[in-house]
Amino acid sequence: MENLLDSKNKESLKFLLTYPLFDQDTFETRKKELLSLDINGVFSAGNLQLKKIVILGKGSVGLVTLVRYKRKYFALKIRRTDANRPNMYDEVIYQSLANVCGIGPFLVNFSENFILMELVSGSNIIDWYRSSRISKKRIVKCTALILQQCYLLDCLKLDHGQLNRLDRHVIISKHDMPTILDFETSSTRRRVSNVTSVSQSVLLNGPIHSRLQGLILHDREQIVKKIKDYKTEMNQERFANILNILNY
Numbered sequence: 001m002e003n004l005l006d007s008k009n010k011e012s013l014k015f016l017l018t019y020p021l022f023d024q025d026t027f028e029t030r031k032k033e034l035l036s037l038d039i040n041g042v043f044s045a046g047n048l049q050l051k052k053i054v055i056l057g058k059g060s061v062g063l064v065t066l067v068r069y070k071r072k073y074f075a076l077k078i079r080r081t082d083a084n085r086p087n088m089y090d091e092v093i094y095q096s097l098a099n100v101c102g103i104g105p106f107l108v109n110f111s112e113n114f115i116l117m118e119l120v121s122g123s124n125i126i127d128w129y130r131s132s133r134i135s136k137k138r139i140v141k142c143t144a145l146i147l148q149q150c151y152l153l154d155c156l157k158l159d160h161g162q163l164n165r166l167d168r169h170v171i172i173s174k175h176d177m178p179t180i181l182d183f184e185t186s187s188t189r190r191r192v193s194n195v196t197s198v199s200q201s202v203l204l205n206g207p208i209h210s211r212l213q214g215l216i217l218h219d220r221e222q223i224v225k226k227i228k229d230y231k232t233e234m235n236q237e238r239f240a241n242i243l244n245i246l247n248y
Contacts, residue, residue: 003068004042004053012053013042019050019063021081030078033111039076041068059168061085061184062115069116074108077115087112094158094186101152104180120179122171129211136215138176143202143212144248146170146178150194151239153180159192161185166201166208195234199227199242218245 004013014022017030034042045066046056056075057064061083067076079088092115098104106118128134128142146166153160162169162185169181202208203216203223216223223245230238 001043001045001066004044005040012044015051016042016053016055016063016065017078018081019078023081026081030113033113037069037109037111037114037116039067039069039116042076043067057181059182059184061091062088066119067116069108073119075105075117075119077117079113088115091115091184091186094183094188097156097158097188098153098180098183098186101149101156103149103152104183120171120173120181122173122177122179124167125170125172125178126167126207128172129208139211140215140246140248142172142176142178143208144243144246145176146180146202147195147198147239147243149178149180150198153194154192154234157188157192158194159187159190160194160197161187163194163197164201166198166206192234193231195239195242196227196231199223199230203227203242203245212246215247216245 002009004016013031014027017034018027043066044053044055046054048055048058050058050063055063055065062077062079064075064077067074077088088110092107092110095104095107095115095117099107105120107115108118109116129139150163160169160180160183162182163180170178171181172178202212204220218226226238226241226245230242
């Protein structure tokens with residue numbers, strides 16, 4: 001892979017570090033900041049095309065790209081120059097909190113404009129569920145694991161904020177392990193809705209729900225009641241009632 005830190009790739013690096021509004025001073029400052037994290041490689045790699053380069057991901061706050069740090073590959077989130085926040089520090093706090101319970105990519109290092117984290121490989125959750133090679137047993141287990149991670153986040157009083165869009169925020173590893181991504185809109189100051197958001201997405205509607213049909217032992221009215229009961233009182237017993245919908 002071509003290293004964008006090489007001098008011949010300066011234009012590509014400028015584009016990446018200052019996306020979407022280039023400024024020479026911003027580029028010089030951010031390049032120094034990047035090197036201060038001991039990152040020695042930045043690469044055009046991933047599934048998302050962004051003009052002349054490819055990256056791992058793109059959101060309203062940042063771009064995610066492949067980097068090399070201490071001879072290993074990691075993911076680096078770069079704050080966009082038009083982001084609705086002055087730095088990445090709040091996201092670092094929330095991702096670190098999730099990491100305490102083993103949730104999310106492991107945080108490695110950070111600075112004002114960058115978050116260096118574990119590189120998590122896997123399939124988009126929708127693609128994974130739609131695969132004809134995935135057995136019913138694996139589907140149920142993976143769904144339960146996602147809900148269990150959401151329950152841990154609820155216990156932490158950490159609301160992810162975007163789990164109504166699972167296709168953008170959950171990937172499944174080759175070992176069927178789900179990873180929740182992207183804590184940029186997370187908060188500990190609002191009421192948590194991780195379990196309820198995901199329960200509605202996987203048990204009541206959407207592409208994942210269609211794949212689970214035939215595996216759920218409760219009718220829609222019963223499922224809605226169990227979700228409402230949990231929302232009223234978020235405890236282990238009521239969460240177990242939601243898992244029981246999957247017969248897990």
